[in-house]
Amino acid sequence: xxxxxxxxxxxxxxxxxxxxxxxxxxxxxxxxxxxxxxxxxxxxxxxxxxxxxxxxxxxxxxxxxxxxxxxxxxxxxxxxxxxxxxxxxxxxxxxxxxxxxxxxxxxxxxxxxxxxxxxxxxxxxxxxxxxxxxxxxxxxxxxxxxxxxxxxxxxxxxxxxxxxxxxxxxxxxxxxxxxxxxxxxxxxxxxxxxxxxxxxxxxxxxxxxxxxxxxxxxxxxxxxxxxxxxxxxxxxxxxxxxxxxxxxxxxxxxxxxxxxxxxxxxxxxxxxxxxxxxxxxxxxxxxxxxxxxxxxxxxxxxxxxxxxxxxxxxxxxxxxxxxxxxxxxxxxxxxxxxxxxxxxxxxxxxxxxxxxxxxx
Amino acid sequence: xxxxxxxxxxxxxxxxxxxxxxxxxxxxxxxxxxxxxxxxxxxxxxxxxxxxxxxxxxxxxxxxxxxxxxxxxxxxxxxxxxxxxxxxxxxxxxxxxxxxxxxxxxxxxxxxxxxxxxxxxxxxxxxxxxxxxxxxxxxxxxxxxxxxxxxxxxxxxxxxxxxxxxxxxxxxxxxxxxxxxxxxxxxxxxxxxxxxxxxxxxxxxxxxxxxxxxxxxxxxxxxxxxxxxxxxxxxxxxxxxxxxxxxxxxxxxxxxxxxxxxxxxxxxxxxxxxxxxxxxxxxxxxxxxxxxxxxxxxxxxxxxxxxxxxxxxxxxxxxxxxxxxxxxxxxxxxxxxxxxxxxxxxxxxxxxxxxxxxxx
Ligand SMILES: CC(C)[C@H](C(=O)O)[C@@H](O)C(=O)O
Ligand SMILES: CC(C)[C@H](C(=O)O)[C@@H](O)C(=O)O
Numbered sequence: 001x002x003x004x005x006x007x008x009x010x011x012x013x014x015x016x017x018x019x020x021x022x023x024x025x026x027x028x029x030x031x032x033x034x035x036x037x038x039x040x041x042x043x044x045x046x047x048x049x050x051x052x053x054x055x056x057x058x059x060x061x062x063x064x065x066x067x068x069x070x071x072x073x074x075x076x077x078x079x080x081x082x083x084x085x086x087x088x089x090x091x092x093x094x095x096x097x098x099x100x101x102x103x104x105x106x107x108x109x110x111x112x113x114x115x116x117x118x119x120x121x122x123x124x125x126x127x128x129x130x131x132x133x134x135x136x137x138x139x140x141x142x143x144x145x146x147x148x149x150x151x152x153x154x155x156x157x158x159x160x161x162x163x164x165x166x167x168x169x170x171x172x173x174x175x176x177x178x179x180x181x182x183x184x185x186x187x188x189x190x191x192x193x194x195x196x197x198x199x200x201x202x203x204x205x206x207x208x209x210x211x212x213x214x215x216x217x218x219x220x221x222x223x224x225x226x227x228x229x230x231x232x233x234x235x236x237x238x239x240x241x242x243x244x245x246x247x248x249x250x251x252x253x254x255x256x257x258x259x260x261x262x263x264x265x266x267x268x269x270x271x272x273x274x275x276x277x278x279x280x281x282x283x284x285x286x287x288x289x290x291x292x293x294x295x296x297x298x299x300x301x302x303x304x305x306x307x308x309x310x311x312x313x314x315x316x317x318x319x320x321x322x323x324x325x326x327x328x329x330x331x332x333x334x335x336x337x338x339x340x341x342x343x344x345x346x347x348x349x350x351x352x353x354x355x356x357x358x359x360x
Numbered sequence: 361x362x363x364x365x366x367x368x369x370x371x372x373x374x375x376x377x378x379x380x381x382x383x384x385x386x387x388x389x390x391x392x393x394x395x396x397x398x399x400x401x402x403x404x405x406x407x408x409x410x411x412x413x414x415x416x417x418x419x420x421x422x423x424x425x426x427x428x429x430x431x432x433x434x435x436x437x438x439x440x441x442x443x444x445x446x447x448x449x450x451x452x453x454x455x456x457x458x459x460x461x462x463x464x465x466x467x468x469x470x471x472x473x474x475x476x477x478x479x480x481x482x483x484x485x486x487x488x489x490x491x492x493x494x495x496x497x498x499x500x501x502x503x504x505x506x507x508x509x510x511x512x513x514x515x516x517x518x519x520x521x522x523x524x525x526x527x528x529x530x531x532x533x534x535x536x537x538x539x540x541x542x543x544x545x546x547x548x549x550x551x552x553x554x555x556x557x558x559x560x561x562x563x564x565x566x567x568x569x570x571x572x573x574x575x576x577x578x579x580x581x582x583x584x585x586x587x588x589x590x591x592x593x594x595x596x597x598x599x600x601x602x603x604x605x606x607x608x609x610x611x612x613x614x615x616x617x618x619x620x621x622x623x624x625x626x627x628x629x630x631x632x633x634x635x636x637x638x639x640x641x642x643x644x645x646x647x648x649x650x651x652x653x654x655x656x657x658x659x660x661x662x663x664x665x666x667x668x669x670x671x672x673x674x675x676x677x678x679x680x681x682x683x684x685x686x687x688x689x690x691x692x693x694x695x696x697x698x699x700x701x702x703x704x705x706x707x708x709x710x711x712x713x714x715x716x717x718x719x720x
Contacts, residue, residue: 156525157557200517226611
């Protein structure tokens with residue numbers, strides 16, 4: 001198969017972890033006889049430095065041409081006080097929107113080797129295996145009117161949370177399709193006791209569920225969900241929610257598993273003429289400028305994102321499983337970076353990448 | 361002192377836990393020679409049943425006349441599919457707005473007797489002592505335009521998150537004042553890398569912090585905060601945030617401590633001519649219709665809310681401490697309801713109330 005992939009290393013540790021992820025892609029392509037075509041591009045802080053904007057037109061073009069995009073991380077502390085429109089993060093929001101990757105999938109699962117690193121008591125976290133499906137191209141992230149107006153005591157900031165039935169139905173179907181291949185349960189999260197947007201959300205989820213009579217649907221209020229994730233994470237299979245709630249809940253979910261450095265994320269859109277599904281793949285962790293350039297960042301989140309790309313964009317299940325098994329085996333062998341619990345000296349970013357390639 | 365208090369038992373277990381909280385108020389008034397004047401009113405589902413509306417005008421009048429209001433819980437499953445405007449919860453939103461209780465204070469602290477019940481590993485939760493200050497009368501809960509319009513694929517739900525400088529400064533000052541009496545650290549939570557509302561929030565927090573040079577201010581993004589609460593709860597002293605984020609984070613925080621049945625909340629407004637501060641006090645837990653009427657709900661959240669009322673509305677620190685000490689002593693003695701870890705047979709709601717009164 002032709003794997004036509006755009007690589008956007010981005011900022012901070014993004015460069016280092018992406019390098020290892022690319023090595024893994026190369027190893028998989030060799031072993032399974034795929035033709036890998038890699039292109040490099042700019043996004044985030046590095047794009048601001050080199051072109052003056054976090055999401056250059058050139059990157060938008062490259063992304064549109066590629067089957068799938070592998071992203072490192074964006075964000076640099078020097079932009080902390082810049083307005084939203086001039087921040088590295090705006091590059092991320094821009095590429096999500098341009099690619100139309102409306103579904104962000106964030107698996108939360110436990111690895112035996114990491115149970116003791118979970119902040120939760122072992123008996124609470126053991127057996128957790130859920131996927132959080134976050135709507136990614138709508139809601140308060142993109143709604144208008146937005147901005148800050150006026151001055152003095154009445155200076156006012158405004159953002160708009162808004163969803164159409166079509167947007168809700170689309171992400172709902174994605175969640176139900178995923179649940180069908182799993183434990184057949186969808187937990188839809190909203191705040192329908194307060195927000196009208198959530199009332200529409202709930203109504204449409206009920207409508208969509210009629211197309212999936214084999215899948216159970218439950219509704220959970222967002223505040224209750226924030227509690228249940230900690231109290232009882234094993235109760236969830238597929239969790240589906242809007243953009244802002246998903247941002248918060250998926251990060252809460254991310255830390256339960258033991259190390260955020262481990263976690264991949266996949267953002268999926270529509271199918272392309274090439275047959276591949278548009279996708280943007282990135283580790284859940286950020287750019288971690290404090291440890292950038294030290295060859296000690298954990299690349300497993302980026303490498304797991306390669307597995308997700310093989311699965312979701314290309315339907316290459318065997319290859320995806322090979323990568324995931326390699327991750328599990330280096331974890332069990334304790335061949336990991338310092339943020340996990342290495343057996344002996346912690347490995348460098350590069351060494352973990354090499355260990356994964358060797359295990360594939 | 362005259363304690364002029366409105367009691368709104370509300371729905372479900374609200375009635376039962378409020379009854380015990382009132383007994384504790386009576387015990388404190390006797391012991392410390394205060395004149396207690398209690399009035400009863402309707403709010404929530406019971407108000408819909410008796411008057412057709414969740415927040416009758418009569419209740420608004422009673423609340424305005426009282427120094428402080430003690431609330432049980434609102435919410436009944438039979439209204440689950442009603443639109444927001446016709447739900448018991450609307451009563452709660454209504455009374456918050458009418459009283460102008462803009463600051464919701466939610467302490468999260470650990471009790472030695474409950475450490476093993478925390479979902480977190482003991483070493484993570486031990487020593488946690490924070491207070492989450494949630495803005496309660498603004499933001500997306502109240503913003504307009506709001507509603508659902510259109511039909512078919514373009515049917516659209518909209519809500520508006522909006523804050524003025526004055527609203528942000530007011531809640532900011534509350535947080536800094538509280539921090540001054542504690543460990544002198546304010547963590548302001550926002551999503552300023554995406555939302556303009558949050559940019560204004562952050563700017564105003566920085567301005568307010570200039571009035572409190574002895575208190576440290578840090579900014580935490582809401583998604584990161586959702587992680588840090590679980591990973592590292594002891595790092596927080598005072599957390600301040602807007603209404604929706606506060607709803608989610610304070611419930612996440614609530615479960616860390618071991619039992620949500622334990623936790624009080626205080627919603628505070630301005631000072632009244634009587635000298636008392638307007639306040640609405642309620643346990644964090646909901647109306648729990650599944651166990652209502654069984655005399656087994658944990659009344660300690662409601663009783664803790666009485667302590668909060670004595671402290672915040674009336675400045676009666678000695679009395680508040682007496683109630684809090686009584687809570688700690690029944691916990692240590694294992695004289696608790698079934699949701700905690702009783703020594704021997706679980707106590708009933710009434711028996712816990714009696715044990716607290718005896719301990720005061
Ligand atoms: C960096 C930021 C804009 C982004 C978001 O809020 O979507 C991040 O938190 C994420 O979850 O991918
Ligand atoms: C019942 C509901 C309207 C309310 C809220 O969201 O404010 C509750 O969750 C709370 O936190 O007090």
